[in-house]
Amino acid sequence: MAGARQAQQWLLTLLPAFPVLLLVLRLWQLSRQDMSTMLLLVQYVSPLGLLSALLIALVWAFPLVVLMFGVLGRLLRLSAPERFDPDRSLLASWTARTPGWVATAAVALGALTWQLRFLPTLLMLALCLLALRTRYLYPDQPNRILLVGVAIPLAVAVLEYAALAPAAWTALRVGEPTTAVLLVVPPAATVLLTGAIPGWIAPAVTHGLAYAVAAVLPLVTGAVFLAAPVLPTTAVEVAPPPSETASGDGEVAPEVVLGALITVTDTSTIMLDRAAVVRFLPNDQVRSQVLCPQARPVPYSVVTVHGWPVEETVLDWMMLRRPVTVRDVRCDGRLPAGDQRGRAPR
Numbered sequence: 244m245a246g247a248r249q250a251q252q253w254l255l256t257l258l259p260a261f262p263v264l265l266l267v268l269r270l271w272q273l274s275r276q277d278m279s280t281m282l283l284l285v286q287y288v289s290p291l292g293l294l295s296a297l298l299i300a301l302v303w304a305f306p307l308v309v310l311m312f313g314v315l316g317r318l319l320r321l322s323a324p325e326r327f328d329p330d331r332s333l334l335a336s337w338t339a340r341t342p343g344w345v346a347t348a349a350v351a352l353g354a355l356t357w358q359l360r361f362l363p364t365l366l367m368l369a370l371c372l373l374a375l376r377t378r379y380l381y382p383d384q385p386n387r388i389l390l391v392g393v394a395i396p397l398a399v400a401v402l403e404y405a406a407l408a409p410a411a412w413t414a415l416r417v418g419e420p421t422t423a424v425l426l427v428v429p430p431a432a433t434v435l436l437t438g439a440i441p442g443w444i445a446p447a448v449t450h451g452l453a454y455a456v457a458a459v460l461p462l463v464t465g466a467v468f469l470a471a472p473v474l475p476t477t478a479v480e481v482a483p484p485p486s487e488t489a490s491g492d493g494e495v496a497p498e499v500v501l502g503a504l505i506t507v508t509d510t511s512t513i514m515l516d517r518a519a520v521v522r523f524l525p526n527d528q529v530r531s532q533v534l535c536p537q538a539r540p541v542p543y544s545v546v547t548v549h550g551w552p553v554e555e556t557v558l559d560w561m562m563l564r565r566p567v568t569v570r571d572v573r574c575d576g577r578l579p580a581g582d583q584r585g586r587a588p589r
Contacts, residue, residue, distance in 0.1 A: 262294070265465060265468050266294075266297065269468060270288065273519070274515075277519070280515070280521055287506040296472065300467055302352070302356050306349040306365070307460070309346055309349035310350070310353070310368040311368065311452075312338070313338060314368055315452055316334050318440065318445065319335065320335070321378055321379050322439040326442075326445070334453050355557050355561075356557075357556060358553060359552070360425045360553040363425065363430055366399065366429065367433040367436070370399065370433050371436045374395075378438065391437075393437070403429075404427075404430060410426055410553065414426065414546045422544055422553055426553075472537060474503035474505065474515070475534060476501070476535040476537065477501075477502070478499055478532070478535055478576070480532075483496070499576050500522055501517060501575075502514045502515050504532075511523040512524040512526060533573045533574060535571070535574035542554055
């Protein structure tokens with residue numbers, strides 16, 4: 244009893260610290276390991292903006308955690324009921340105390356936020372969870388168990404293969420074996436994972452996989468968040484200092500500073516340029532500012548399923564996209580055509 248409760252207490256203590264650690268590491272990375280720059284970012288960067296970027300970047304992790312640990316816990320309860328002790332096992336405690344609506348919400352969220360190539364895996368986890376729950380709650384109803392544990396997974400697998408077979412074959416032809424595996428393996432695995440496994444190996448398998456997921460997931464989420472933007476990219480056109488203009492040494496062109504906008508004070512516009520150097524631009528020299536939209540990532544995969552790219556999510560398909568417009572030249576670090584005179588911009 245003490246072991247599971249102590250583990251839960253440590254987990255509840257350390258879990259809130261993980262997002263804070265990610266935010267600090269993101270600012271440390273953004274400052275290029277310069278403490279003064281990081282302290283400046285901490286002073287001005289909005290915590291709400293950082294949390295919003297963290298939520299958007301890592302929203303996919305919640306369904307993975309809920310469904311993966313839910314399947315492993317129910318598999319342990321069904322295969323080795325004598326080893327399923329919520330007072331001693333954190334996995335068993337998670338399973339016993341997680342209500343069904345949480346798993347349902349996780350499936351719905353995963354269907355919206357996971358890429359198309361991961362949806363067969365999501366469907367596999369959902370069907371396994373349903374089948375294991377049915378076998379545990381209704382052990383004396385073989386017809387229901389046969390329907391939920393065999394008939395439905397088999398029918399879903401046939402439908403999935405009918406829809407995904409052309410895309411899987413295309414993935415093999417273009418040299419994307421990982422995409423092919425993600426499309427082909429989960430439907431067949433669902434039929435095999437809806438029942439119990441030998442009781443003598445169940446604790447080792449379920450707890451081993453749970454520990455592996457718990458160890459790998461923070462690394463993956465950290466890598467994803469550290470690549471996510473947390474500051475708006477802005478191009479600022481700055482006039483030359485009055486001293487250079489008054490020197491009479493030819494006509495001096497303005498400068499375009501491209502980087503992350505930190506804040507605007509009464510006297511300066513503070514930016515972090517592309518070299519991670521903090522620039523304090525006097526407001527009386529700022530001619531214009533342009534918000535540069537983030538460029539969409541270059542697609543890794545060329546595989547589509549009936550015209551739907553496998554790297555797209557349902558949420559991407561449902562939400563309106565920003566219309567394609569002509570990119571402002573200042574977002575490329577260049578001056579508009581009317582201002583390109585004198586010396587070249589820095």
